[in-house]
Amino acid sequence: MRVGIALGSNLGNRLGNLRHAFRAVRRRLHEGSRETILVSSIYETTPVDSEPGTGLYLNAVIEIESALRPAGLLDRLRQVESEMGRPSARPRNAPRAIDLDVLYAGDLVLRSPKLTVPHPRLAQRGFVLIPLAEITPARVLPGQSKSVTEILSELRSAEEICKLREALDED
Template identity: 55%
Template structure:
């Protein structure tokens, strides 16, 4: 099943953090090709404390052979292994953030997992990199493509493409 993952970091070596999160996600047993990734973008912090460092963000799409709840669990374990605390204030700085955006055409609204991600269509820093790799994707529960969602988005937050690959050696 094709699954989208948003990656973000604004602490320490943000680029190394994103690439480490990407590499660990790519290395999961249930992950197979094709694996696609957006460029890396620098994003002004949204709804954060003054002085918060800008984020680096990207989106990757993988083929995952297990159920989405297993993927979510694996992503949370990667975050923890990389040093992200399991409890933290909302919109706080983070070494790594791995959000499961969608899982094929599934729609889930369970206490432990909501798919597609409930704020995906309101986040410029997610829609821009997602549109780079899947502009014509229509997310479950949406009537318009990612490109169209982006074009009609009210959020005008600063998102700058850095032209750097998420994959370390590409």
């Protein structure tokens, strides 16, 4: 199934963190697949719902093919976060070296204490919608009647978002 994953970082070497996480996700979730990985540009964004003084984020979105169920996907993403130094107990929206979120998993709709798919705030976040619209503009997410591009066009947000020249898949 096609899976959307958001990557974000606002601590340390943000670009290096995103690239390291991308390589780890590709290795753990996509290895052996012949399907194309869709990779957005990287965007620098102002923090949303964060403490004053929180640093700017770098964000990107990828879409991969994975045979794992959503809970297995989440476990693998949490392993990558842990290996990159993110504590398992963390305040919501706290600064972080890496944040990996499952945005969607095929046409599945899932609500559990551990994971909600599609991501419950996806349609309210420009820092996710802009890179997602870049790689899959016509996608209609489960539970939505509009495409990602249509949702983005209706978004009213004060986020400042700047596309960077650097690419996620460069070393």
